[in-house]
Amino acid sequence: MIIEKLAVGAYAANCFIIGDESTKTGIVVDPGGEAERIYKKIEDLGLKLKYIILTHGHGDHIGGIEKLKKLTGAEVLIHHDDAMMLKDPTINLTASMNGPTVSSDPDKTIGDRDILAIGNLKCEIIHTPGHTRGGICLYFAKEKVLISGDTLFYGSIGRTDLAGGSHKQLINSILERLMILDDQVTVYPGHGASTTIGFERKRNPFLQG
Numbered sequence: 001m002i003i004e005k006l007a008v009g010a011y012a013a014n015c016f017i018i019g020d021e022s023t024k025t026g027i028v029v030d031p032g033g034e035a036e037r038i039y040k041k042i043e044d045l046g047l048k049l050k051y052i053i054l055t056h057g058h059g060d061h062i063g064g065i066e067k068l069k070k071l072t073g074a075e076v077l078i079h080h081d082d083a084m085m086l087k088d089p090t091i092n093l094t095a096s097m098n099g100p101t102v103s104s105d106p107d108k109t110i111g112d113r114d115i116l117a118i119g120n121l122k123c124e125i126i127h128t129p130g131h132t133r134g135g136i137c138l139y140f141a142k143e144k145v146l147i148s149g150d151t152l153f154y155g156s157i158g159r160t161d162l163a164g165g166s167h168k169q170l171i172n173s174i175l176e177r178l179m180i181l182d183d184q185v186t187v188y189p190g191h192g193a194s195t196t197i198g199f200e201r202k203r204n205p206f207l208q209g
């Protein structure tokens, strides 16, 4: 499994390029900006891009989708509950950010427990509402990798004061859907450093008691 992290845009959102080594099929998760830089990395890795997958509809994670889609021809996927955010620059916050505004339709919407094939990799969609209504995590069970978006961070959790946010729902999503995974699963959040399910289970102050 190829996994490359690029922190992009003014909010340093983590964009992940994930690829299957044997077929050179790849996806990009959360191209928040700097589409040319992401594209250059995809080319360097020799990947053919199949999907651009968005963990949720916030501007710092979606800013580069239109340009990256033009460059690669990949399909844009987002959970059906966040699809309307893509269309509305006020709700997706690109209207109040420095970059270009985003007003797009996804090519497809995805839902809980969908399985996507990326070459020989299998990626399961886990719906984790709370940061936004349609927030998702991407789980690669065989490789023990979780892309957690703005749901779970190293020692922290996502904010819940923006449109569609709910603290109670976010905590439930993390406890019921993520904390059932193995301790050894590596977690790659939408901002900051990577962590593991085991570390967060023991140390994350929002998940204790």
Ligand SMILES: [Zn+2]
Residues within 6 Å of the ligand: 056, 058, 131, 150
């Ligand atoms: Zn967010």
Ligand SMILES: [Zn+2]
Residues within 6 Å of the ligand: 013, 058, 060, 061, 150, 190, 191
């Ligand atoms: Zn974010």
